[in-house]
Amino acid sequence: MRAAMLVVIALFIPVLVLGAQDGTKRVVLDATSLGHQTLEKTVSTTSQTAFSFHMAGVELSDKTISSSTYQGVSPITDTPEKFGETSQPGLPDLPVYSQLVAIPDQAGVRAEIISSSFQIIENVDVCPFQLQPLDSQPDAVIPFTKDEAFYQRDAFYPSDIVDVQEPIIFRDLRMVSAVLSPIQYNPARRELKVYTNIDWRLNYDGTDTRNQKIRHNNNISETFLPMYRAIVPNADEMLAAYHPIRGGYLILYPRNIPDSLVQLLARWKHLKGYSVVAVPDTAIAHHTNPSSSQIFTYIQNAYNNWAVPPEFVCIMGSNTSGLIDYNHDGLASDHQYACVDGSDYFADVMVTRMSMPMTNSIMRTTIWKGLIYDKTPYMGDPNYWTRALSCAGNVGAVTPRIGVLWVREMLLDRGFTRVDTAFGWGSGDPNTAPITAAFNNGVCLTSYRGWGFPQNWGSPAFYNSNLDALQFNNKIGPACCPTCGTGNFGTVDCFGEHWCTMGSLTNGLKGGPGYFGACGEDT
Structure with a gap:
């Protein structure tokens, strides 16, 4: 990653610190970022996507844990709900900002910092991240965790300002998650490095063999298109050469559901404009109930090879009526049936289970x-x-x-x-x-x-x-x-x-x- 071209040191810029009786300090480092959009797309082509990140400062709140006082760190921004946290038990608990970005079908992705502005806040003891009780066990006692060896390190954590994750496939769209760390912490020096502005871009070059998108035609899903636009800021640029069409509706049903009932659903979906295929379990496994792997293979084959691949899959009947679920950790689940493209957990078709008694x-x-x-x-x-x-x-x-x-x-x-x-x-x-x-x-x-x-x-x-x-x-x-x-x-x-x-x-x-x-x- 290329080093920052613009560095602003805290000692030379006025800082607004607002205190509160509850031990909370609001440290405004860049008042011009108040009311400013946190992340703006500045350039978008099929070869690069650039962004500008803005944050006004941090809020430090005292926390007393195991007889020691630490500071919790929160971003000052108009969109705090879009921030996550580092979430490594025992390590400094810091805010992060994650953005999904559409990328070319086979290209590699290289993050580059164009410029950045940061300031240093001294004498901060960042609280280590702690696991929380599950909602089902709210009274569970979880011991305090702190990695003492890590807190002796003289290095800023996280080390990268932008961390690009492994590519994922969301039907027609190949994406990466770019994780920004606008607040870094040096535990040995007890220093926070707070970035108020980061101009950065993703460059698409070379080849990355992980989760490549293989296309069979020039069509994309009409139903998925609004979701693409909702979750990535550059969907239209990446998909401009493709044609949205209404996809297929696949109905899988056990042999003991009368065809007349299945056709009620099939006819209506056909009238709504879908290419409908209704398939009994006997077409998947002729002499016995199909296994989960056989059901998955059937759906994946339809997705990869049909002229109009299914956008929707409706599995009729309970998981004991002939069409078994794709069990996950001992629990009934059909989600794996939706993940037919790539090794990720993003659904490529919309799968529903019409679970009902066979009455x-x-x-x-x-x-x-x-x-x-x-x-x-x-x-x-x-x-x-x-x-x-x-x-x-x-x-x-x-x-x-x-x-x-x-x-x-x-x-x-x-x-x-x-x-x-x-x-x-x-x-x-x-x-x-x-x-x-x-x-x-x-x-x-x-x-x-x-x-x-x-x-x-x-x-x-x-x-x-x-x-x-x-x-x-x-x-x-x-x-x-x-x-x-x-x-x-x-x-x-x-x-x-x-x-x-x-x-x-x-x-x-x-x-x-x-x-x-x-x-x-x-x-």
């Missing part, structure tokens, strides 16, 4: 709920399309409540008129009345974060039996609840499955057409 009436209701929601949505109460519900537990950890309040804020900013809340506060959860009232009144979107189990939210507690007691009001909607176990379709009638399968046709629907949940615990 004709329940299967029909589950399929029709999705079709009704999409084709003929309930308009008897139009206002329910601008109502939502945000629920969270607030016991032992603060992120669940903050997360759903952030969702609430985003919804209200985008035209929702009412977003009810229900929180568990630790001194006894509220009864189910506010949650039940919101569902019975009708909400088009539900978010939950906190604690959970396969058959219920944990705090506030809400069970499958509470879902059964809801009114049949036809005001259905999806739920986003990435919480321990509630999406574990490897268990019998998990909360997410119950949400999608309950109700009766045609005017007795409740719950929703989809549930985004976690199979694993300790999330």
